[in-house]
Amino acid sequence: MTEKDKDNFAFYDLFxxxxxxxxxxxxxxxxxxxxxxxxxxxRPEAVAPVLVSMGGWRNWLAAIGGWPAAGGIALATVAGVWIGVAAPTGLATLASGVWGETVTVELYADDDLLGLLEG
Amino acid sequence: MPSHDPDGALLLAYANGDPLAARDLTARLAPRVLLQAVRMLADRAEAEDVTQEAMLRLWRSAAGWRQGEAKVSTWLYRVTVNLCTDRLRHRGRGMALDDVTEPEDPAQSAAAAMQERTRLQALSDALAQLPERQAQAVALRHLEGLGNPEIAVIMDITTEAVESLTARGRRALATILAGRKAELGYEDD
Structure with missing residues (x-):
């Protein structure tokens, strides 16, 4: 059975x-x-089509603004690590000035956690 | 390459710098793309723009063409039908009749030619009012005369989905065109 037989479409001749x-x-x-x-x-590289799916890290890179933005993030990360490792003396003074007191944060507990477990 | 795709071989040659490959590909493919666009758009100038754009996308895809995954002709059907439905969606209403493709039969009377242009324009305008996927399925099935399995590959859907889209598309077209039957030369029922 053809399509024509199945429906009453009146415009097949138009097609x-x-x-x-x-x-x-x-x-x-x-x-x-x-x-x-x-x-x-x-110059195929100048008119290369935009890839529909670029995959994980490429999408992430594009979303943050490409390589320049990634460079900025890397620089900020390195600076943060450096400040953490060797904080300038001025930074401690600034912190005291802002909070009015010196805050000490212990990274390691004084107690012997392993000892507690064994006890 | 799927069952020897000579167009794919030419596209590979083009990507590798063959200076004659583009001419061969254009001669083989552009006429069919133009015809597909003319049938859907009923507008020669728009159809030519679509043809140029579809071929440009082909050139751009050459370097990254994945051999064996798709035939060039299938890929072009898809690109062209997408470009045409984009045009239909954005087309302004009330296009001048002079813009419509000229029939080629010189023996045709002026009145008959006008009638044919009106009818082809009406069909194109009606396609423009269909949901995009229905318009694409109807165009590939009824204007290109492709089989449902081939349309399924082009549209990346199942053959059942193609059948459903074309059936719904025809029903919608019938509703849209019903009010213009007399204008299009159909006798009243």
């Missing part, structure tokens, strides 16, 4: 008419197409 349309590319269109082809062939 047939559209299929019967003839069109040939003119010289101008062919020239335009070939000019594009020559341009892309000469």
């Amino acid at each position: 047939a008419e559209a299929r019967g349309v003839a069109a040939e590319p003119g010289e101008d269109l062919m020239v335009r197409i070939l000019a594009d082809a020559a341009r892309v062939q000469a």
